[in-house]
Amino acid sequence: MSLLRDWTVSATAGEFVGFLVPAVVGAVLFDSAAALPALMVAGVVEGSVLGWSQARVLRHRLPAMSVRRWVLGTGVAAACAYLLGMSPSTFYETWSAWPVAIPIALGVLFGVALLGSIGVAQWLELRRHLPRAGRWIVWTAGAWLAGLTLFLVVCTPLWQPGQPLWLTVAIGALGGLLMAFVTALVTGFGIRHLLGTEHPAAPVVRA
Template identity: 45%
Template sequence: MVTIRLTPQAQEQAPPVRRAGLWWRWTRAVTLGEIAGFSVPAVVAALALGAGPLAQLAVILLAGIAEGAILGLAQAYALRTALPTIATRDWVRATAGGAAIAWTVGALPIMLGESLLRWPPAVLALLAMTLLAAMGLLQWRLLRQHARRAWWWVPATAGSWLAALAAFALVTSPLWQEGQPVFLVIAIGVLGGSVMAFTVAALTGAALVGLLARPGRAVPPTPTQVSGTR
């Protein structure tokens, strides 16, 4: 007699992560993806100079979502070898959603101007944390199914974006001046975006390698287990 039982199979250990290979794949793909993605809001913001606050907010928000989608595609490509079970569509949605939240918060100074500085410091700190952590938080909801202590991805990505934004400001602040032609404003923005892209790619790549290299990482179980008796 042959008996077939449909039971969850014990979780298997995922194959070990090749650290150097994953870091380089991630850093290269994310750098290029963020350069391409950030070029969209950089160009849109330059073209929207002189428009009303509501119009600027609308176009920058849409451009920010486009940036997140492009970045999400690049990150999903880099993740294929390490976490092939994460659907590209889900990762792109999470990344674009995080970008939408971050760009909404980042656009508040356009809408409110100096009045924003009169808000309570605790509220401003919460907004800053939301801007930095939104993307990592939505991505964490996918990573937690595949890696132990995946919550570490949230502060790691927030810190990476903080360093990347600081690098962007260090490059662009001395170069941007009032009255510059649009092409020069765009060129400076793209230059700063390239520095920002490499910074966030390298730092998040290191965080990802460390996260996936932790012992006990498991792959999803197979749906059936067949056993036979006679």
């Protein structure tokens, strides 16, 4: 398999399987006070599965990489992403009383941090092995922007009040599959670019 194809297949499967956990948690605990902490825990699961699915491909190109650090970093970053993404709605009653400029500024800040969270976490490991690894943050941010946008475009009009739980989860799973494929494909192009098309790069070890 080519690097792009192998990465896309593995990362799509990993993100889709991992996303099923927060999809179910979110549907069951919708509007519950426990939703945010539960989704953060589910995010650790999702991120860890995604990280492993990426690392199993990447370690063939970068044998010196730490799979443990990659998986752990991705899991923690995913939990942070859920915290950033859910905070505006969870704490709406608090920030809605603030001057309008503050929520707007925080929304932009949270959005940028959310999109960059996984890329930054993975960059901490990738920079040990590749020069100019910071470009990975841009690739992953773009991938998640595209994937999350597609997810919202597909799922938002399909989710309706009063739907049975199974239908809510099924719609989320459909959106999750599309999101997983898009993010995997874009990051696949990114990792291929960083590694130098189909040839493994010499590791650059930093103290």
